[in-house]
Amino acid sequence: MSEHLPEAASDKVKSVHLVNIPTKVTGVDIIESDAKALGRLHQKPKRQQHQPKPEIKLHVKTDKLKRHTSIKRPAVPEASRGILGIAFYAVGRFISAISNVIK
């Protein structure tokens, strides 16, 4: 947008005499309260601050902790024992692992 109105040479303003413009004066209180009310509507709602998770202190002895943290593998069922059973079991585990990866 242009900063100034384009003015032709014939439109040059030589003098202006604009006096005695009727003026009305009022207090500011009502405008102040209405502007505050408008401001409240335009304010964005405050985001709820996420509270930090409380620290959980584990009062567990280290040897027990080690035992609990070790991963226990499920035992091989009795029916699967034997070389053929173990082989079938291994193949089944392999297929389920691949299907998990594909998922």
Place this chain on the structure above:
Amino acid sequence: MDHEIKSLDIGTMHVISASVSADCRIRFKKIRNAFLKIHVEQSMSQFLKQEELQYAEIGEDLYALGDSAFKMAGITGKDVSRPMQDGVLNPKEPRAEIILKLLIEALVGKAQGEGAICYYSIPAEPFQREKRVIYHSGIIHTILEDLGYKAVAVNEGLAVIYSGLADRHFTGIGISCGCGLINVCLSRKAQVLDAFAIDRAGDWIDDNASKAIGEPAHKVMLVKEGGLNLLSPQDRTENALAIYYKDLIQYVVECIKDRWHDSGRVSHFDGPVNIVCAGGTALPAGFIAILRSELKKARFPLRVDQVSLAKDPLYAIARGCLIGAVNDGSSHFIRQCAAHRRTACRPKKPSPAVKKPRSRPKARPRRIKRS
């Protein structure tokens, strides 16, 4: 005041400004949006100065401005010219932009420092009209930026809502009844759901009433502005005005009903809404009563609770724009007003009491012991 805060209602008949002064008071200034080209003579400019009339010399021509244009029109028998027509800049007047610039500059003046804000009113696009509002808004924006203000446009109907529906969380319908256009705005919590303009307004009433009874339009306008009561017209001119007013109000209600019938815009409202009207065309007594009765007759798409006239209807749009401007620069304005109020209300310290010197007790007469 750290930052100037001003507003402008740029209407077809009047240009009104509102500003916050350093003593935290609102000053409204009003000037007629009219001019009259005068025959240039040496004595004419002296006459205009002596009579303290408002005028401007542009190029080789002399123009009477504002209220003085109407005075000179009465003396010379000519018709005044208007920089605006139908709510926007008049395309038939080549000097419309310059005249409007002079009027705006006389009302708001140049910005005194940085950060000055001026909110100005613009109409919505009327039905089935070419898009002149864009040009009109662009010219006003350029004029205000040239004077050093950050210029922001506000829809006229929304300005009426800012002014009259603060107690209803700026929710409802605002109708600005001007001379060139009637602007309607539907708002919910200061968010505009719909805004449009109707191209019949005060000038339409004057033109048709004058044609119907054979009186000049400016005389009919004077009767309209001179305390007309639409429910009890006193003479032929007032009767003609009352008939055209009723027709206009009926037309406005039908336009609103057609626009919002089966519209998703009104589905936001569960309860009844308030309607507030403003502008010079809504001033005659009986306007609100006729509007209420027309709303009852028509199957209005919204439930209406109260229909009222804004406080100071002629200044309501400038006041509404000022509320928007104050909200924009609110932190400075509110701090300044609070500080001004504290100094004005501070109780005066009582003057220190003048301490009277302690009076010495009179000496008791000594008793002389006689031996």
